[in-house]
Amino acid sequence: MKTMKKYSLKCPYCGSPAVCRPASTVYGADTIDRKSYLYICSRWPACDAYVSAHKRDRRPMGTMADRRLRRKRIQAHEALKRLQKERHMDKWAAYVWLQAKLGLDESQAHIGMFSEQMCEQVISLCRSPVRPGGGMAA
Ligand SMILES: [Zn+2]
Numbered sequence: 001m002k003t004m005k006k007y008s009l010k011c012p013y014c015g016s017p018a019v020c021r022p023a024s025t026v027y028g029a030d031t032i033d034r035k036s037y038l039y040i041c042s043r044w045p046a047c048d049a050y051v052s053a054h055k056r057d058r059r060p061m062g063t064m065a066d067r068r069l070r071r072k073r074i075q076a077h078e079a080l081k082r083l084q085k086e087r088h089m090d091k092w093a094a095y096v097w098l099q100a101k102l103g104l105d106e107s108q109a110h111i112g113m114f115s116e117q118m119c120e121q122v123i124s125l126c127r128s129p130v131r132p133g134g135g136m137a138a
Pocket residue numbers: 011012013014015016041042043047048049
């Protein structure tokens with residue numbers, strides 16, 4: 001059997017191979033974008049791990065995550081977005097800030113690749129008080 005799959009992912013939770021399937025497989029009637037795809041653990045729904053794929057080339061958007069980790073990543077994204085708003089930063093500037101805070105380079109600083117622990121770190125970093133004026137504390 002020939003497959004069009006270019007990216008082969010293994011589920012980090014159970015070690016089963018992931019399959020690229022329409023997002024509606026998981027979201028059902030709640031699917032927002034019918035053309036979107038997910039990499040889903042082949043043991044789904046017994047194993048609840050998946051990750052979104054880029055629409056153009058179906059490259060995975062990060063590492064596969066279960067429900068807990070997905071929730072954490074959403075929270076981390078929201079925290080970063082809030083910080084970006086509060087400090088009137090562009091999206092790239094917020095990521096540069098995050099890279100510096102976490103000591104990561106550009107290729108590593110993607111919330112879609114973060115573990116629960118790293119998401120927690122992002123959330124608490126974003127919560128740290130903002131100094132008005134942005135200058136150094138006297
Ligand atoms: Zn799995």
